[in-house]
Amino acid sequence: AAIHYHEFVIEAKPVKRLCRTHSTITVNGQYPGPTLEVRDGDTLVIKAINKARYNVTLHWHGVRQLRNPWADGPEYVTQCPIQPGRSYTYQFTIQNQEGTLWWHAHSKWLRATVYGALIIYPKLGSPYPFPMPKREMPVILGEWWDRNPLDVLKLALFAGGAPNVSDAYTINGQPGDLYRCSSKETAIYPVEAGETILLRIINSALNQELYFGVANHKLTVVAVDASYTKPFTTNVIMIAPGQTTDVLLTADQPPARYYIAAHAYNTANAPFDNTTTTAILEYESAHYSAKGGKYLKPIFPQLPGFNDTATATAFTAQLRSPCKVKVPIEIDESLFFTVGLGLINCKNKNSPRCQGPNGTRFAASINNVSFVFPRSTSLMQAYYQGQPGNVSRGLWQPVKGTKLAKLKFGSKVQIVFQDTSIVTVEDHPMHIHGYDFYVVGSGFGNFDPKNDPAKFNLVDPPLRNTIGTPPGGWVAIRFVADNPGIWLLHCHLDTHLPWGLATALLVENGVGKLQTVQPPPLDLPQC
Ligand code: C2O
Numbered sequence: 001a002a003i004h005y006h007e008f009v010i011e012a013k014p015v016k017r018l019c020r021t022h023s024t025i026t027v028n029g030q031y032p033g034p035t036l037e038v039r040d041g042d043t044l045v046i047k048a049i050n051k052a053r054y055n056v057t058l059h060w061h062g063v064r065q066l067r068n069p070w071a072d073g074p075e076y077v078t079q080c081p082i083q084p085g086r087s088y089t090y091q092f093t094i095q096n097q098e099g100t101l102w103w104h105a106h107s108k109w110l111r112a113t114v115y116g117a118l119i120i121y122p123k124l125g126s127p128y129p130f131p132m133p134k135r136e137m138p139v140i141l142g143e144w145w146d147r148n149p150l151d152v153l154k155l156a157l158f159a160g161g162a163p164n165v166s167d168a169y170t171i172n173g174q175p176g177d178l179y180r181c182s183s184k185e186t187a188i189y190p191v192e193a194g195e196t197i198l199l200r201i202i203n204s205a206l207n208q209e210l211y212f213g214v215a216n217h218k219l220t221v222v223a224v225d226a227s228y229t230k231p232f233t234t235n236v237i238m239i240a241p242g243q244t245t246d247v248l249l250t251a252d253q254p255p256a257r258y259y260i261a262a263h264a265y266n267t268a269n270a271p272f273d274n275t276t277t278t279a280i281l282e283y284e285s286a287h288y289s290a291k292g293g294k295y296l297k298p299i300f301p302q303l304p305g306f307n308d309t310a311t312a313t314a315f316t317a318q319l320r321s322p323c324k325v326k327v328p329i330e331i332d333e334s335l336f337f338t339v340g341l342g343l344i345n346c347k348n349k350n351s352p353r354c355q356g357p358n359g360t361r362f363a364a365s366i367n368n369v370s371f372v373f374p375r376s377t378s379l380m381q382a383y384y385q386g387q388p389g390n391v392s393r394g395l396w397q398p399v400k401g402t403k404l405a406k407l408k409f410g411s412k413v414q415i416v417f418q419d420t421s422i423v424t425v426e427d428h429p430m431h432i433h434g435y436d437f438y439v440v441g442s443g444f445g446n447f448d449p450k451n452d453p454a455k456f457n458l459v460d461p462p463l464r465n466t467i468g469t470p471p472g473g474w475v476a477i478r479f480v481a482d483n484p485g486i487w488l489l490h491c492h493l494d495t496h497l498p499w500g501l502a503t504a505l506l507v508e509n510g511v512g513k514l515q516t517v518q519p520p521p522l523d524l525p526q527c
Helices: 149-159 309-317 379-384
Strands: 003-017 020-027 036-039 043-050 058-061 087-093 099-105 115-121 135-144 168-171 188-191 196-203 209-214 219-224 227-234 237-239 244-250 257-265 277-283 333-345 360-366 404-407 412-419 428-432 437-444 466-469 473-480 485-491 502-507
Touching (some): 043 058, 099 196, 135 188, 135 209, 168 257, 168 277, 209 309, 379 485, 412 466, 466 473
Parallel strands (some): 003 043, 404 502
Antiparallel strands (some): 003 020, 043 087, 058 099, 209 237, 209 257, 412 473, 437 473
C-alpha cells in the first residue's frame, strides 16, 4: 500500500463565473479543489495550511476513519478549527472501501467552494466487479453564488429558505452554457464512439437534491457512496447532497454532442429555480458541424420535474447490495429520531435573527433538540482529554442542546429518521460520520413500529453513508457500532446544519487496543 503526501493550501483566489470575478476560498488555487486518487489500503497524509481569513476544517466524507476520529474534521466535534495562519495534518488509511467519496470543508458554509473528489481504486491487481471502463471521470455537482456564500448563509439562517437558491448549479465548477454569460463555462467530457466510461457523480451542492441525466444515453448504476450495488439501468438518477453515484455509460449513439444535465428536485419551500446546469458529452469527430465550423448544438436530455417525487422514490428503491449481506438482525439499540424544521420563540424580538412569523426564528432539530456546537473546545477533546470548557461538565447532562446519543461498542443499532417538519416538507439527507449503514426500509407518513419492520429488506439492502428521509416520511437504517469516538450525525442540507439538525453518536471504547480510539495527533488544533 502506498502513502500519498499532499499539501492543501486554503486561500482566497479570484474566480470568475457568470461574468463576475469573486474572491473565492480555494484549495491550492483550484475550484473545485484537487482530486485525490488512491487505492484501497493506501494512507493519505494531507497537510492543510490555512491562509484564508476564516477558521477552517476539512472532512473526508464517507471515509470510515476507524479508531481515528481526529482526522474526521467537523469543527468543534472532532477538532477545533484550524485558525488563519495555522496548519493541521490529516492522516488516515482507507480500509476496505472502494469507489467514489469526496472531501469538503466542514466549517460554516466554506464547503460551498472548498471541495473535491476522492477516488478509491481497488487494491493493485483486483478488478472492478464490472467490465473495465475505457476512461473514467468525476462529475461533481455544485452550486455557485454571485455573493460571498458566507453572507448568503447569514441571510438564510435568519430569514428561512428563500436565499438558499444559488445563482447557478455547476458541474465540476462550471455552470454550463444555459446561464447568462456562461457560454465558455462548460465542462467537456470527451468520448469515443463505442467505448464505455465510468462517471463518478458527486452531489456537493449545499442545499439541493438533483436529478441527473445524459441525453439519449442509458446509465448503469454500479456503486453508491463507495459501496458497489447490483447494477441496474436507468435514464435518470436522483442524488442528494453528500451522496455519490457511479454509473457506466456506453457511447452507443450517433456521434454528436449530448448534454449532461442536472437540475433541482424537491424545491418545495424555495422559489423554484428552473435553471439547469450542463456539461457536454462530446463524441470525438463530432466537434464541428459541416456548417462553417460552428459547434454542433448539443441534444438535451429529458429530466423529471422538480416536484416529481415518484421518480426519485422509485430510483432510490432500486438500489441493492450486489449479494446477500450481513445486516444486524437482533437490535441492541433502537433509536427513533424525529428530524424537522420548526420555529423557536425569539428571546430578543429585535435581533436580526428573529425573522420567522410572530416573533420566532427558524430552527431545526432532532428529537426537538436543536444542536448547539460548542465553541471553546471540541467534543472529542472534552471527552477524551478531559479539557475544561463548557462541554466536559455538560456531556452527560446536555448543555444548551449539545445532546449526544451514547452507544456501547459493538452494539447493533437501528435508527429510524422520521420527518416532522412543520414549516415545510423537505427531504432531509441524513449523513453519519465514521460509519456506513444499511438502508433497510423507508416510507411515507408515520413509521409504524408494529408493521413496518416486517417489510424491511434484511437480505441485500444498500450500504450508504447518506440517505434521504422522504418528505413527510421515514427511513430506517442499521449498523454495528464498531468504530469508537464521537461521530457527527446531521442533515446534509447546509441551512439545516447550523439551524441545529444534528446530533452526535458517542460510541464508547471497547476492550483492547483495536477497539479504542487512537491517541490524538500532536498538532491537533486548539480552540
Ligand atoms: Cu459531508 Cu458532516 O459531512
